[in-house]
Amino acid sequence: MASRAGLLVKRGGERLFLSARLARHLVPLPRLTKFPWDSAQMALVGGELVAVVEFGPPSGVLVLCEHEGQAVALSGLDAEQVGFWPASDAGVRVDGVNVPALDLGAVLGQFKNSAKTAKDAAP
Amino acid sequence: MSQGFDSGSKPELSALRGARILATLDAATSAAARVTTEQRGASAALGRQQAELEAVQEAGQRVGERGRDLRNSLQLLRDSVDRAKLSALNAGLEGARLGDPVGKALVVMGDEVRNLLARAVDALDEHTALLVEVDRDRERAHMDLARSNDNTRQTSSALGRCKEQSQLTTALLAEMRTDLSELFGTDVEAARALTETAGQVKTIANSLLDLAQRAPLGVRELRELLGPLLALVPRDEEPPR
Numbered sequence: 269m270a271s272r273a274g275l276l277v278k279r280g281g282e283r284l285f286l287s288a289r290l291a292r293h294l295v296p297l298p299r300l301t302k303f304p305w306d307s308a309q310m311a312l313v314g315g316e317l318v319a320v321v322e323f324g325p326p327s328g329v330l331v332l333c334e335h336e337g338q339a340v341a342l343s344g345l346d347a348e349q350v351g352f353w354p355a356s357d358a359g360v361r362v363d364g365v366n367v368p369a370l371d372l373g374a375v376l377g378q379f380k381n382s383a384k385t386a387k388d389a390a391p
Numbered sequence: 392m393s394q395g396f397d398s399g400s401k402p403e404l405s406a407l408r409g410a411r412i413l414a415t416l417d418a419a420t421s422a423a424a425r426v427t428t429e430q431r432g433a434s435a436a437l438g439r440q441q442a443e444l445e446a447v448q449e450a451g452q453r454v455g456e457r458g459r460d461l462r463n464s465l466q467l468l469r470d471s472v473d474r475a476k477l478s479a480l481n482a483g484l485e486g487a488r489l490g491d492p493v494g495k496a497l498v499v500m501g502d503e504v505r506n507l508l509a510r511a512v513d514a515l516d517e518h519t520a521l522l523v524e525v526d527r528d529r530e531r532a533h534m535d536l537a538r539s540n541d542n543t544r545q546t547s548s549a550l551g552r553c554k555e556q557s558q559l560t561t562a563l564l565a566e567m568r569t570d571l572s573e574l575f576g577t578d579v580e581a582a583r584a585l586t587e588t589a590g591q592v593k594t595i596a597n598s599l600l601d602l603a604q605r606a607p608l609g610v611r612e613l614r615e616l617l618g619p620l621l622a623l624v625p626r627d628e629e630p631p632r
């Protein structure tokens with residue numbers, strides 16, 4: 269069976285798998301700046317401004333990802349473990365348990381939609 | 392049956408009674424002086440105890456300050472370990488990107504380091520919890536010491552007031568003694584000698600009376616003879632039976 273390399277994270281009580289192709293780096297949570305009339309947040313990481321998608325309450329870590337050549341940071345995730353695990357339909361199997369992969373494309377799509385809605389509603 | 396002599400009633404205080412009062416006063420004055428001395432000793436001991444308590448309190452405060460320093464150090468360590476955990480995860484991510492088998496060693500090593508660091512975090516948390524407990528105990532001891540110190544201070548001031556009263560008592564007794572000495576016109580030593588003499592005279596008189604009962608001389612004649620002598624004996628002395 270093929271194995272997948274990546275990062276296991278926790279969002280609340282839920283375990284998620286982030287592929288090593290997407291997850292690039294982990295950094296201590298920097299100061300996040302929220303735009304007015306928008307749910308988007310920005311952070312300065314390594315001298316670059318990065319959009320931050322919030323998954324939950326601050327965990328002290330920011331997961332830097334790369335999606336379609338763009339840097340995106342995820343907050344509110346607890347990084348648990350890095351490794352190789354057997355691939356499953358939706359993600360990987362860890363100790364016999366299916367762990368779904370985090371669909372970053374879908375998450376960013378939702379984020380863009382919510383940002384657009386907020387922008388339209390702005391005065 | 393023998394009949395004792397009565398010294399007869401006296402309208403005023405006898406010199407002997409006055410002497411006894413003066414002797415009692417002297418004893419009371421000595422007792423008050425001893426009390427003052429004891430109080431002085433107790434006051435000094437309390438002062439020492441108070442100084443020691445304050446020293447212990449200061450030491451407790453220093454322990455508290457060191458505890459704060461330790462907590463800050465532990466927090467610094469905790470932050471460093473958290474950073475090191477992130478580094479281990481980042482190294483693992485690099486290995487995961489390289490893929491199996493090239494990056495496997497890096498992933499395994501990163502995982503091992505992360506596990507060790509997790510144990511370090513547990514130990515640090517345990518130390519922090521212990522430090523919090525120690526600080527709580529120290530705070531409790533500090534409060535107990537503060538209460539003890541307050542009590543010692545209160546006892547010390549009460550002792551000071553006792554000392555003042557004791558000194559006042561001694562002064563009043565001395566004053567009373569002077570007044571009574573002037574009233575009775577005698578001093579204690581003379582009065583004591585007089586008491587002893589009166590006792591001896593009484594013994595002699597009773598012996599003579601006993602003798603007279605056996606001899607032809609009448610009791611009345613003998614009483615007349617001894618009357619002036621027995622008048623010296625104080626009225627409240629119990630007559631011989």
